[in-house]
Amino acid sequence: MLALTMGEPAGIGPEITARAWAALRQGGPEFLFLGDADLIRGVPVARVDSPESARAAFPQALPVLHRPLPVPATPGHPQAATAPAVLAAIEEAVALARAGRVGGVVTNPIQKSVLTAAGFPHPGHTEFLGELAGTGVPPVMMLACPQLRVVPVTVHEPLARAIARLTPELIVEHARIAHAGLRRDFGIASPRLAVAGLNPHAGEAGTLGHEDHAIVAPAVALLRAEGIEATGPHPPDTLFTAKSRPSYDAAICLYHDQALIPIKTLDMDGGVNVTLGLSIIRTSPDHGTALDIAGRGIASPDSLIAALRLAAQLAHHRRTHAA
Template sequence: MTKPLVLTCGEPAGIGPEIAVRAWEALADQMPMLWLGDPRHLPGDVPHEVISDPAQAAEVTPRALPVLAHPFAGSATPGQPDPANAIGVIDVIARAVALVRSGAACALCTAPIHKKALKDGADFAYPGHTEYLAALAGQCEVVMMLASDQLRVVPTTIHIPLADVPNMLTPALLRRTIEITDEGLRRQFGIPKPRLAVAGLNPHAGEGGTMGHQEVDWIAGLVDELRGEGFDLTGPLPADTMFHAAARARYDAAICMYHDQALIPIKTLDFDLGVNVTLGLPFIRTSPDHGTAFDIAGRGIANPSSMIQAMRLAHRMAANQ
């Protein structure tokens, strides 16, 4: 595959630029890539070359990090986000999406952004990366998957208070989450018939209605209905017995009901190597499963493992697709 993977700069004051460099060092002999951002924001000692066309990336990658330059209004002081850079961060994401959708790049890997800085500097109207990417793609329906070599999980509800989960969790939402996950695993992960395990909402999956009623009222019925439509589903299953090794061997992804039910097991099993994948987009997008880490930015100690895994996964997904 000669089309490059495009990396966005993310928040310039965070660890994004330095982990991009470390990832290039680890993967330069494995895939073409380009970094989209302001060259001034890269660590000073990194070998990089500014390119004018993504097609140049394959030739440059083995010797230097190819940079498609995007000038920003401000400088980058590690640990101190500058609202003046907000427009640049937002525009880089949009430009990267355009590159992938045009076919100039094979996939997108995004570095962490800082939502408050974007809100302060540009009145950013989206809760985060995922929602902005969905808007750029035409308001498509998306789901968030966290993936590692040991486990894939999809939370049906995400960044809402736990008290709101029972009302937000509807048959329509769970159905679409399962459908999008199944399609993504087939199309981008190369799994012909994905096996999905559906968690219950309540302890012990409700234990027949004694610990909650949603499983009896509609979750089990929806799982049966989808199974009748050809989906390979099990559940609703007690979440406390879904994530040991023998259980994980029986499914390709776990559909969870809320944020922590999904993220606690994968971060316990594989904290440094988890990857955020957005399914449902008309292009491939991955991201490291961590934030901007302002407290260590610029010190050269940030762990690039999640970024490296995110790039590897995006490259494999592009090959599968």
């Protein structure tokens, strides 16, 4: 059983949740929704009082741990008044996972601007989850689809600042956490990491920039010295081709778009956001709240379905690894 959080009540979360349940109700994985039951339309709903009681209800109705909103939600129009309920759903889901009552947490998209206006101090889900379920290492984002896994070393910051912040130590830190996550949660005994270069042609021996020689190559050397199978810096324009992808299990990318452009190009609807370095399993769809189409019944549930399926797989691998 997985816990699926409410996310932004005015976004597409409620409708893709209903469609995901309709797709998974016969074969699973099983999940329960933490949030306001009145948000769910078009499918039968079972208000349950625990994850344990949700399993029996799942084939017939979407199980919901009903947590009413303080004000009604209107699709496409988020309200600051709902922010505490959105955060409470995340906190409760994490608590259930930490207690072993659910196998993992899947999060519907949140509207960061609404949460920030309500006083939320974190840049997003990842940092909040690190506070709730951290393990002493920084939480690391991985984007995964069947064809590719990518880990961005820097994420939501201007490109100039991201490049200025790159160090061999920062790259190594993210690569170590990715390596551990691939072993524990993906069941890969000896993960292979490909580290992307920063500049065109990975610097072209210094003629197109010094960072690949001065920052990226030392990081790869440090990883190899630790026994991690890492290669690079690889020219970014060839790293994600069909010929190159089978040679590694995850690509360590140096900035946001270097990681997200290839995976969204390959599988926009099937990409999943995985948070590594937590004490729990957490995945989410690789898209936002889509306020512009919320409530219109046209949002695709494919990324949420992929996130639920991957969370169940990761939970299985983690249990096996622990055993």
